Amino acid sequence: MKLLYVLCTLCGFAATAWALEREAFTIAKYDLQITLEPAQQRLGARGKITLRNDSAQPQKIVALQISSSLNWRSIRVGGKALQFVSQPYVSDIDHTGALSEAIVTLPAEVKPKDSVELEIGYEGVIPLDTTRLTRIGVPEGIAKHSSWDQISPSFTAVRGAGYVAWYPITTESADFSEGNSLFEVADRWKAREAGSEFKAFVSLGGESETGPPTVLCGASSDGSAEYGHPWAALASCDQKRLGTITPTLVAARYVVQPKPPLTLYSLSGDENGAVTYANALEPAMKFVSGWFGTPSAPVAVADFADPNSAPFESGTLLMASMAAEDSKLAGTNLVHELVHSALPSSRPWVYEGLAHFAEAMYRQQQGGRDAALDLLAAHRTEFLDAEKEVSVALQKNARQTGIGQPLASTFDETYYRSKAAYVWWMLRDMVGDDALKQAVGKYRAEDDKDPKYVEQLVEAAAKRDLGWFFDDWVYQDRGLPDFHVQSAHPWKTDKGAQIVTVTLENLGNAGAEVPFTVTYEGGEVTQRIEVRAKGTATTRVELLGAPGEIRINDGSVPESDLTNNVFQIPAS
Ligand SMILES: [Zn+2]
Numbered sequence: 332m333k334l335l336y337v338l339c340t341l342c343g344f345a346a347t348a349w350a351l352e353r354e355a356f357t358i359a360k361y362d363l364q365i366t367l368e369p370a371q372q373r374l375g376a377r378g379k380i381t382l383r384n385d386s387a388q389p390q391k392i393v394a395l396q397i398s399s400s401l402n403w404r405s406i407r408v409g410g411k412a413l414q415f416v417s418q419p420y421v422s423d424i425d426h427t428g429a430l431s432e433a434i435v436t437l438p439a440e441v442k443p444k445d446s447v448e449l450e451i452g453y454e455g456v457i458p459l460d461t462t463r464l465t466r467i468g469v470p471e472g473i474a475k476h477s478s479w480d481q482i483s484p485s486f487t488a489v490r491g492a493g494y495v496a497w498y499p500i501t502t503e504s505a506d507f508s509e510g511n512s513l514f515e516v517a518d519r520w521k522a523r524e525a526g527s528e529f530k531a532f533v534s535l536g537g538e539s540e541t542g543p544p545t546v547l548c549g550a551s552s553d554g555s556a557e558y559g560h561p562w563a564a565l566a567s568c569d570q571k572r573l574g575t576i577t578p579t580l581v582a583a584r585y586v587v588q589p590k591p592p593l594t595l596y597s598l599s600g601d602e603n604g605a606v607t608y609a610n611a612l613e614p615a616m617k618f619v620s621g622w623f624g625t626p627s628a629p630v631a632v633a634d635f636a637d638p639n640s641a642p643f644e645s646g647t648l649l650m651a652s653m654a655a656e657d658s659k660l661a662g663t664n665l666v667h668e669l670v671h672s673a674l675p676s677s678r679p680w681v682y683e684g685l686a687h688f689a690e691a692m693y694r695q696q697q698g699g700r701d702a703a704l705d706l707l708a709a710h711r712t713e714f715l716d717a718e719k720e721v722s723v724a725l726q727k728n729a730r731q732t733g734i735g736q737p738l739a740s741t742f743d744e745t746y747y748r749s750k751a752a753y754v755w756w757m758l759r760d761m762v763g764d765d766a767l768k769q770a771v772g773k774y775r776a777e778d779d780k781d782p783k784y785v786e787q788l789v790e791a792a793a794k795r796d797l798g799w800f801f802d803d804w805v806y807q808d809r810g811l812p813d814f815h816v817q818s819a820h821p822w823k824t825d826k827g828a829q830i831v832t833v834t835l836e837n838l839g840n841a842g843a844e845v846p847f848t849v850t851y852e853g854g855e856v857t858q859r860i861e862v863r864a865k866g867t868a869t870t871r872v873e874l875l876g877a878p879g880e881i882r883i884n885d886g887s888v889p890e891s892d893l894t895n896n897v898f899q900i901p902a903s
Pocket residue numbers: 644646667671682683686
């Protein structure tokens with residue numbers, strides 16, 4: 332009897348699900364009051380959300396989702412309770428591998444582009460949960476280093492959409508085991524929410540014997556918790572526009588060190604690590620000010636209780652363990668955050684790309700160009716793999732547009748971080764420090780309305796046409812270049828000088844200016860050459876001895892095939 336009931340309930344849901352457009356509504360505005368009770372691992376929420384119908388059809392039903400360890404308590408419109416059915420919805424977008432979904436019948440149809448405001452209440456617990464990783468075979472001990480979100484008496488850190496749905500979302504099911512499905516769903520959600528407003532006031536409830544923790548919502552804290560005032564706002568998030576930010580809650584007994592614009596939040600035991608960060612601040616400030624303007628917006632670096640936790644960044648909050656006293660890492664981490672502080676932008680490839688590019692430049696200042704290229708290379712594998720698929724598609728039809736992830740519009744992290752960092756690095760190699768500094772110095776987020784704004788700034792400073800480069804790397808995803816030596820002819824001038832005429836071919840659909848090195852007996856010469864997509868370029872190189880080999884690309888240009896980059900010059 333019970334089984335039959337369950338089956339029929341499932342049939343009912345299946346019918347609902349069939350008609351349900353889960354991504355029809357975007358949540359355009361959040362205004363939440365969050366109460367954390369670390370001792371009980373509890374989170375309680377009430378507040379208002381504004382739903383906007385972004386689909387082409389009128390909608391009467393909405394599926395609101397929160398983490399499966401939270402439960403819906405009430406959903407109202409204009410003070411009137413709405414009918415809703417609550418059901419579990421399997422999705423890897425949450426660390427528990429499932430969501431609590433409320434299927435809500437709205438009082439009236441909402442027309443396309445129209446909005447409706449709901450008053451909502453939900454609560455539950457957020458313990459550490461590695462389900463979505465362990466069920467695809469990741470060992471628990473490793474999974475908890477990346478899936479570290481939890482509310483706990485000693486340390487609380489909870490990231491939002493894509494990690495823990497601690498605020499409502501509206502998404503289709505995401506599956507970790509199905510290639511890119513999880514990332515596609517999460518990136519689509521981020522793109523839909525980029526223009527949304529997010530406000531949350533966070534307070535602490537309950538009692539604790541160990542004293543008041545510091546509460547953070549994003550990079551901001553309104554001070555430490557005062558016990559006995561359970562509803563005082565202790566931290567607030569107030570984002571007029573979410574962009575790439577993932578709203579994040581943190582509560583721990585931090586030692587707080589304000590060093591404007593930076594605030595350091597370290598845990599006891601990590602004092603030396605905190606000193607390492609404090610010492611790295613001044614040189615990082617100097618470097619960033621020279622390139623990107625004076626950092627002024629507040630940034631925060633917050634320590635982890637578990638030193639093995641994978642670092643995480645959202646806007647101007649960086650979570651990174653301070654257990655290790657690594658001054659190099661502290662330096663690049665601070666440079667990254669200070670670039671955000673100095674140069675706001677609503678374009679992910681500008682905002683994050685410049686910050687990662689700055690890290691590489693800072694590394695170059697300390698350890699040379701190879702050290703910088705190593706830093707850039709650390710994260711490139713993921714986008715190289717994705718770009719190979721684009722190259723295959725372009726081989727079938729080179730004129731295809733709208734494929735891959737154009738940098739200008741992508742919400743895929745590997746692109747707007749790693750690929751973007753390379754694009755800025757290539758631009759710097761092409762136009763030089765002075766011109767790029769000038770262009771970056773003129774950048775204003777409020778003037779960045781035309782997609783070609785950045786191109787125009789760089790072109791004006793460099794006095795060089797870069798339209799082809801921006802087309803291949805920023806406005807379209809054209810995959811990656813693939814260089815090889817088409818021919819190399821050594822010859823001697825009348826005066827006996829050794830010359831080699833080199834022709835490089837680019838088999839890929841993205842053009843680039845690439846460095847190549849010619850070795851000879853007793854030395855080597857490096858030159859740069861622009862080779863457009865599917866094109867060739869020829870130049871002469873003068874050598875001081877018998878020619879040896881040609882090596883293309885020092886790693887500064889992402890390339891699809893590096894196995895054909897070395898060429899032995901034939902004897903003349
Ligand atoms: Zn960043």
